[in-house]
Amino acid sequence: MFKLKIKAGPDEKEALESLLYEHISWGWEEEELPGQALVFDIYFHQEDAGHRFKEVSRSMCPHIEIMEETVPVQDWNNAWKDFFTPIEVDQRFVVLPDWLQHEKQAAVPIIITPKMAFGTGHHATTYLCLRAVSRLWDLGYLKSGQNFLDLGTGSGILGIACSRLGMSGLGVDIDPVAVENAQENTRINRVGEMFEVREGGLSSLRPDQKFNLILGNILSSTLKQLAPDIIKHLDDSAILVLSGILTDQASSVEERYEALGLGRPARLNMQEWSALVWAGGKDSREQLNLVDALL
Ligand SMILES: C[S@@+](CC[C@H](N)C(=O)[O-])C[C@H]1O[C@@H](n2cnc3c(N)ncnc32)[C@H](O)[C@@H]1O
Incomplete structure (x- = not known):
């Protein structure tokens, strides 16, 4: 080592x-x-x-x-063991390492076996996604029974969070090591029936496959490049959460998605990172309400 x-x-x-x-x-x-x-x-x-x-x-x-x-x-x-301490998000989720999984928790537990995949909840970009899911749930934009795509699933943390809320979906990742870790984590969290994980990117989806929610915590450059393909897979409610964006690059990501027909997103910020959240279709007034509610 x-x-x-x-x-x-x-x-x-x-x-x-x-x-x-x-x-x-x-x-x-x-x-x-x-x-x-x-x-x-x-x-x-x-x-x-x-x-x-x-x-x-x-x-x-x-x-x-x-x-x-x-x-x-x-x-x-x-x-x-020293640095994977539990992470709480909005009193809704708690991310725990597998050696603490049996401790009683008030919030919805997400158990992660820390290996070589990204996504323990400690990084601001993951935390912001979990926070966005929690707030969208509170506001009624996300509901049990909806379906999601976890693009770049890493450890599977975001898909597991959505599954624990009663949604079902698909996680994809181009890194086979991440896929193996995410599959192990779906088993530990007993969400295998709600959350399928497989290797690949957007091109591995059926062209007409639509999701109520897409989550993507990837780099700004990749998010901009993938924009038309991500939007193509959103259903009419168009709930999209993008993270992995340095705050000083957020405007350029926003502009790319706005130019393709999405309205103005809400922004959540933490340290030097921002997450962008679209919900409520193309109605910019609804978007503004969401901005107010989320910030
Ligand atoms: C920053 S990690 C995010 C992991 C987890 N979703 C989280 O929020 O903590 C980004 C992941 O996206 C994967 N990735 C990068 N580009 C991708 C692409 N074009 N399609 C699918 N996965 C991709 C990487 O392999 C990596 O596991």
């Missing part, structure tokens, strides 16, 4: 976080230092992957400090 410890100052920490989001799907530890610097601990199964990430981050952020370490394999599991 190989570990990188990277220290980034205030000017580079945002760029480094974006790189981590893009390349380190299985998560990392983050600690704030005095003076607004951050230290990131990133574990790699293979040393090569660690060196590749070191090169990419050094070229994007030339002033960061990088330390290397080799750690025994058993520390990997212990490291997970």
Whole structure:
């Protein structure tokens, strides 16, 4: 097991976080230092992957400090146990690691076995999606019996949340490691009958397949590129939640979807990330109501 410890100052920490989001799907530890610097601990199964990430981050952020370490394999599991603490969202969901699954919880539990797939609820982009689902549920836009598409399902966390609310749907991911982890998590959460997970992207869907809700926590560039294909699979109620968007890129994603006929979305913000939420068809007044209600 190989570990990188990277220290980034205030000017580079945002760029480094974006790189981590893009390349380190299985998560990392983050600690704030005095003076607004951050230290990131990133574990790699293979040393090569660690060196590749070191090169990419050094070229994007030339002033960061990088330390290397080799750690025994058993520390990997212990490291997970240290930093995978339960995450509560709006008192509706609680995301738990599998070793805490039997503890009694007031909120709807989502059990995640932390492996190499993205989606433990600790990252703001996932948290924002769960928050959007919870609020859309409160507002009556989402209901039991509806169907959803979890595009880029990762650990399956978002699809599991929707299934636990009584919706059914499909999760797809182009990464076979994520698919395996999501399938394991659907079994642990006993939602296998509501939530099917398979390998692939939008092209693996039937062209006429429609969903009441589409969730996509992927990078802005991919979301912009996939826009016409995502919209094609929305039914008339057009409930769409997009995340993985740095706040300073949110307007460009909004413009792309607006140009294709969706109205103005609501925005949820956390740290330097934004999620965009469309609901209520093309009626911009309804959209504005949703903006008010969500923010
Ligand atoms: C940031 S993770 C999100 C995981 C989880 N949905 C969450 O919200 O935490 C993005 C996932 O999308 C997958 N992905 C990236 N591009 C994709 C595409 N074009 N089609 C399907 N999946 C994609 C990646 O493999 C990764 O597992």
